[in-house]
Amino acid sequence: MTTDTRTQAPEPADTVRLHAPDGHQDHPGHHGLETTLDLLGRMDLAHAPEADVLRAMELMVTHAEFPCLGAKSVFRRGSVAHVVLDDMDDPTVPSRLLERLGAFADDIEDESGFHSFIATFRGPLPTTEADFEASLFGLLQRLHDADDQSWADGVGSDPNDPHFGFSAGGNPYFIVGLHPAASRVARRAPLPTLVFNPHGQFEELRAEGRFDGMRTTIRRRDENLQGFVNPMVADHGDSTEALQYSGRQHPAGWEPPLEVKPVTGTDVRDLHTNTRIDSHTFTHQGKSNDDLAGCTPQHD
Template sequence: MAQPAHPGPDLPDLLDQLALAHDAASPPEEIAEALESMVLHPDYPCLGARSVFNRDRATVVVLERLATEASTQTLLRALTDFGRETDRAAGFASLVAVFRASEVSGEPEFEALLWRQLELLYEADSQPWDPRVSDDPDNPHFAFSVGGTAFFVVGLHPQSSRIARRTPLPTLVFNLHEQFEELRASDRFGRMRDTIRRRDAELQGSLNPMVADHGRSSEARQYSGRSVPEDWAAPASFDDEETP
């Protein structure tokens, strides 16, 4: 039986409306509401993100420009506190950093800014890398670490070719990596993964070529959302001997 149509615009139309309505002058409360309306749209494919917003487990931090010293200091404090204070037993949680004064021309520029921002966080961070994950972006067991806590980073921006990665403003989502590991060890992981991939393919009209099962390739390839070639290497290093 066909499901009744949901009220309101389709997700791509909603994203276009949100992009027109939000800019560098938008107050933080409106930016957070825009993200929530996007994630809770019936067609949004990521069930984990929907759970985070439904359970009020999203910490939204509104900053100015991506990959600047000023934004880095504020974001470093927020991520350190988030990693230290978040109640893991209460379910999935994410820190969402929105850069309202940044504009990106396309996916390559956003990817470069994302990795520069991660490098700046690394350079400013006094805590050791989370020992549960690799600091080598080419390693299949890599995850970004800040404040001693490992995160899976999801980049979103207005110019993304993937609808599910298209936000009104450039955004970085920091998901606690240990929660992904716990989910992978559970019985429901396979079903949830397959459902998300099916929903994303239905929304986009094609499978996401960058989605890979854990341990087969580095998650760093997925951070920016851009479809990268097989020989891609992260434009960043988190090795003290290599970092300028």
């Protein structure tokens, strides 16, 4: 079962109520973010109607304590495309995602501001961060293998390249992974979820002179929520952004488990000026990823 929805501006908080596991109606947004996520996680959303899955994600991101301002913006403005799929490991998922990502890229081509494409999966539900990371990169590998478009301009194709950016349908994205077993609160979605944030909006943010202030605010909010800033935050150009995709903290020397087909023609790394990415946890923005996970990309 699949649904593909472009969200409208959210309804008032009391308009939609999800059912708590004890059968009583309880509005998760009335609690702190961690408690809200715990309530959502106990609502068996893997078998719930699509509308409840979409609403749960909205409740997470629009919660007052959620740190990422970029993510809040896309939900507030209704600039989110959201697809719900059954199984993250299903071999038919890559073709479906490529089709929907292509439609998403066409829809936002002449639009300014923040936009995100979100894919939420009913399973498998990971019990560890390593399990989720394996599913995430497994899906990205299959997505790349099924993609017949050239690698996106402006980002590196080597997953170990400090200027790497994931390409799908010829467009570059910063990926933010969310899942129930995440150690970072801002990445702890009730179901496995991937957020595809277009790289171009980070440059737009920087060009408008809004990036630095937003990054500072997001980091402060993330620290207030978690007690310390995400240790995986890195500057784009210093290390590959793939380190931040799953939200798991990696040891020194870790390499992304992703094999990219050789890119012919101009080396896209030559197109980079000093781009920097900075990511907290659940993502969206600039190059510091602070969209739906407490990330915000940054360029210098």
